[in-house]
Amino acid sequence: MRVLKALAWSVVALAALAVGYVVFFDGIEAVLRWYFTVTNFTASKVPNFAHNLRLGAEVTIKLTVISSITGLILGLFAGIARLSKNPLFRWPAQFYVWVIRGTPLLVQILFAYNALPFLLEPLWKYLQPLGVPPIQDVLTPYWAAFIALSVNVGAYNAEVIRAGIQAIAKGQWEAAMSLGMRPFQVMRYIIVPQAIKIVVPPLVNNVIALLKDSSLASVITLLELVHQGQRMISITFRPVEVYIAVAAIYLILTTVLTFFTDWLERALARRGAAV
Amino acid sequence: MEAIIHMENVNKWFGSLHVLKDINLDVQKGEVVVVIGPSGSGKSTLIRTINRLEEIQKGRIVVDGIELNRDVRNIDAVRKEVGMVFQSFNLFPHMTVLENITLAPRIVRKWPREKAEQIAMELLERVDIADQAEKYPAQLSGGQQQRVAIARALAMQPKIMLFDEPTSALDPEMVGEVLDAMKELARSGMTMLVVTHEMGFAREVADRVIFMDMGEIIEEGEPDQVFSNPRHERTQAFLARILH
Numbered sequence: 001m002r003v004l005k006a007l008a009w010s011v012v013a014l015a016a017l018a019v020g021y022v023v024f025f026d027g028i029e030a031v032l033r034w035y036f037t038v039t040n041f042t043a044s045k046v047p048n049f050a051h052n053l054r055l056g057a058e059v060t061i062k063l064t065v066i067s068s069i070t071g072l073i074l075g076l077f078a079g080i081a082r083l084s085k086n087p088l089f090r091w092p093a094q095f096y097v098w099v100i101r102g103t104p105l106l107v108q109i110l111f112a113y114n115a116l117p118f119l120l121e122p123l124w125k126y127l128q129p130l131g132v133p134p135i136q137d138v139l140t141p142y143w144a145a146f147i148a149l150s151v152n153v154g155a156y157n158a159e160v161i162r163a164g165i166q167a168i169a170k171g172q173w174e175a176a177m178s179l180g181m182r183p184f185q186v187m188r189y190i191i192v193p194q195a196i197k198i199v200v201p202p203l204v205n206n207v208i209a210l211l212k213d214s215s216l217a218s219v220i221t222l223l224e225l226v227h228q229g230q231r232m233i234s235i236t237f238r239p240v241e242v243y244i245a246v247a248a249i250y251l252i253l254t255t256v257l258t259f260f261t262d263w264l265e266r267a268l269a270r271r272g273a274a275v
Numbered sequence: 276m277e278a279i280i281h282m283e284n285v286n287k288w289f290g291s292l293h294v295l296k297d298i299n300l301d302v303q304k305g306e307v308v309v310v311i312g313p314s315g316s317g318k319s320t321l322i323r324t325i326n327r328l329e330e331i332q333k334g335r336i337v338v339d340g341i342e343l344n345r346d347v348r349n350i351d352a353v354r355k356e357v358g359m360v361f362q363s364f365n366l367f368p369h370m371t372v373l374e375n376i377t378l379a380p381r382i383v384r385k386w387p388r389e390k391a392e393q394i395a396m397e398l399l400e401r402v403d404i405a406d407q408a409e410k411y412p413a414q415l416s417g418g419q420q421q422r423v424a425i426a427r428a429l430a431m432q433p434k435i436m437l438f439d440e441p442t443s444a445l446d447p448e449m450v451g452e453v454l455d456a457m458k459e460l461a462r463s464g465m466t467m468l469v470v471t472h473e474m475g476f477a478r479e480v481a482d483r484v485i486f487m488d489m490g491e492i493i494e495e496g497e498p499d500q501v502f503s504n505p506r507h508e509r510t511q512a513f514l515a516r517i518l519h
């Protein structure tokens with residue numbers, strides 16, 4: 001019964017999200033059309049310009065969402081592994097965080113797009129006969145950017161999650177263990193629910209940073225928001241109006257995310273009194 | 276009669292620091308043992324080895340017939356039988372009083388919610404705070420929190436209860452209510468190992484007092500004998516200090 005109810009709610013929430021998504025981007029496109037009209041862009045080209053920027057914004061948002069989710073999972077594993085007593089888990093996680101945080105994201109994106117295909121080629125020798133498409137078709141700018149951004153934000157998330165878990169007093173572990181709970185149960189019922197309240201704000205900050213940093217993927221020709229803007233400038237030679245539009249869209253997206261975080265923080269605080 | 280807690284030549288080091296030295300201790304079923312001793316003498320470490328919050332390097336510990344070794348199943352089995360109350364309460368701050376108490380019975384003992392809640396309410400009644408069941412720990416006084424912690428440990432229906440200075444973090448006016456709950460428990464026949472300097476409690480309900488110093492059991496005996504007539508001079512010196 002409860003499962004059914006949860007399922008029903010998920011369906012409703014997903015539908016609302018899908019509708020909200022379409023309405024939101026239609027709205028952005030409409031505003032862009034109005035904006036390019038009042039700023040005297042060639043009338044016949046306006047619908048096209050507005051639509052292209054909207055598509056760029058959609059690529060940016062989709063890339064951010066899927067990279068955030070993957071990066072959250074990576075960060076969860078790496079953050080917990082960094083706290084493991086077993087060096088077999090701890091050392092690779094430490095190495096991962098060290099490399100990613102110590103190198104520029106731009107290099108990571110270029111690496112994923114230009115170098116990764118070479119590294120994966122030997123593997124593809126075995127995969128291609130199984131019907132897997134050639135590596136160049138798989139590692140498109142979009143998926144290369146996805147890999148680089150996920151791996152990048154995952155390392156930053158790992159640090160947030162490690163710190164969040166460490167912030168929960170040793171006494172909580174001991175009390176739970178003394179009641180006979182297994183380590184997994186302690187994590188699930190005691191540590192994670194408390195850690196969530198600590199880690200959600202910095203994790204969402206990482207998502208906001210990721211949203212902005214995804215613009216770096218324009219260097220590997222991904223047609224996200226910035227690259228669409230640049231294409232438009234090369235046609236119209238109107239950088240002022242176009243960059244203002246691009247920046248405004250980023251600002252709207254990050255503001256929406258900030259509202260969402262504030263709401264989430266309040267919702268989490270409502271569940272359970274202050275520590 | 277076989278002891279419910281059997282410790283044999285137990286040795287424990289923290290790095291190079293030898294904190295438990297050849298501890299031999301048998302606690303009988305239903306016995307109440309109070310452990311006293313100066314700060315840093317190893318009292319906490321001693322009782323924490325009994326539910327393996329601390330691992331030992333040498334010796335043997337057998338709890339209710341279960342050998343405490345590396346075997347995780349044995350550790351789990353012992354932890355189900357041994358409840359623990361900490362100086363700093365360690366309640367789960369994100370859960371209500373009732374949730375604090377019912378969690379372990381539900382997920383470790385696999386009791387249905389109704390049974391766990393019914394037993395939790397009985398226990399809250401017993402420690403006299405049934406009216407606080409829906410509150411969060413932060414909304415309670417220290418004395419109330421510690422009584423919830425006692426109820427939480429009892430909800431697992433342990434055979435043994437360990438207390439590590441349960442009243443040291445409390446304001447003086449709240450010490451009594453926690454000690455009352457512990458006395459009631461002692462009279463009900465629970466096996467208890469209690470680190471405390473509450474002489475009144477020890478005299479009233481302890482069957483035996485153990486004095487520890489520098490990782491060793493220096494002296495043990497009935498409360499009156501140890502408090503009024505300590506044999507060892509280190510015990511005398513310690514008692515002289517805390518009685519003033």
Ligand SMILES: Nc1ncnc2c1ncn2[C@@H]1O[C@H](COP(=O)(O)OP(=O)(O)O)[C@@H](O)[C@H]1O
Nearest residue numbers: 289292294312313314315316317318319320321
């Ligand atoms: N986790 C630990 N790591 C290192 N040393 C510890 C640890 N816990 C306790 N000790 C040391 O072990 C000794 C005994 O501590 P403890 O059992 O807490 O004493 P008591 O409870 O009698 O005050 C002390 O010297 C203390 O500093």
Ligand SMILES: [Mg+2]
Nearest residue numbers: 318319320440
């Ligand atoms: Mg202590």
